[in-house]
Amino acid sequence: MKTNPSWFLRRFPSGMPRPDDFVLEQGRIPNPGPGELLVKSLWLSVDPYMRGRISPAKNYAAGLKVGDLMLGGGVGEVLRSEDPGFRTGDIVQSDCFGWQTHTVIPAKTAIILDPEQAPVQTSLGCLGMPGLTAYFALLRTARPKLGETVLISAASGAVGQIAGQIARIKGYDPVAIAGTDEKIAWCKELGYRTGINHRTASDLAAAVAESCPNGVDVFIDNTAGPVHDAAMSNLNVFGRVVVVGTVALADRFDRPDIGLRHLRRILIQRARIEGFLLDDFASENAIAKAELSEWYKRGLLQTREDILDGIESVPSAFVRMLKGENFGKQLVRL
Incomplete structure (x- = not known):
């Protein structure tokens, strides 16, 4: 019988997670029960929200306990179906994949993919959770007006690269913040008007002011930290800040988020x-996915993927993403 290498949480991380906070164990390939699918993993996704799931602190997503199987988004091939809506050979996406080569997922969480429409891994990126996050954070929560300046942090990442392109499509003025000159160059290719390398800017608030001479109308905050402070100091009257992620705090997740107080500025x-x-x-979701898919088919949405290979690389990919070392959507190919 084939084994099923699987990653489990060894301990709650102290500070920035490390690959040895997880342990790889060889298990048996599981059997699906009624309403479940046995799936061979093809792609696994690692995302910033998973940092909150491996902390004992209260979080919006259900947390994991030490010894639990690591979970996340994935794409795979159905090997056995115990649900009438799925057949052997179907390619499916779900947010309930284990970090393992073979996983059992609830059929109600699975979406059948058509490889002829788009590469299947885009369901974990521009046509999946990150794309939907960019779409709703920008268009439904921030609600920019035509020509307004939209500042986006982690602009070359899974969410940021899509948010910037949607801003371009809709006639807004997107400005990128990212961590390398190469990432800024990529953002400009996508349609960002300009960009700021937050690692090399000596005065980040001044850099934002220079790049956004008319001020910041909307800030899509994917990071928190010093970038947030720089954006706040340049926020226009009736400015909107959408807090999407706090990945800049990954190394101090369990400590109070102490920094500048912006109450006077907000007032x-x-x-x-x-x-x-x-x-x-x-x-x-269906409306947003249809629009994202149409833009993708028309070549209006590009996506860059950062891929590591093999089940052994999943923890390293996760930590790499938290540190901002990835360039584009971080994926693991099995």
Whole structure:
């Protein structure tokens, strides 16, 4: 019988997670029960939200306990179906994949993919959760007006690269913040007007002011930290800040988020700061996916993927993404 290498949480990370916070064990290939699918993993996704799931602190997503199988998004081939809606050979995407070569997922979480329409891994990127996050955070939560300046952090990442292109398509003025000159160059290729390398800028607030001479109308915050402070100091009257992620805090997740207090700025500018969770827009997913797919087919959406290979590389890919070392959507190919 084939073994099923699987990653489990060895301990809650202290500070920035490390690959040895996880342990690889050889298990048996599981059998699906009623309403379940046995799937051979083809692609696994690692995403910033998973940092919150491996902490004992309260989080919006259900947390894991030490010894639990690591979970996330994935794409795979159905080997055995115990649900009438799926057949052997179907390619499916679900957010309930284990970090393992063979996984059992609830059929109700699975979406059948058509490889003829788009590469299947795009369901984990521009046509999946990151794309939907970019779409709803920008168009439904921030609601920019034509010509407004939209500042986006982690602009070359899974969410940022799509948010910037949607801003371009809709006639907004997108400005990128990313961590290398190469990433900024990529963002400009996507349609960002300009960009800021937050690792080399000596004065980040001044760099934002220079790149956004008319101020910041919308800030899509994928990182928190010093980038957030720089954006806040340049926020226009009635500016909107959408807090999508806090990956800059990954190395101090369990400590208080202490920094500048912006209450006076918020008061004077009558600004709005709103947290974003994709689940709040589930009823509109079909509409958003249709529009994203149409843009993709027309060549209006490009996506860059950062791929590591093999089940052994999943923890390294996860840590790499948290540190901002990835360039594009971080994936693991099995």
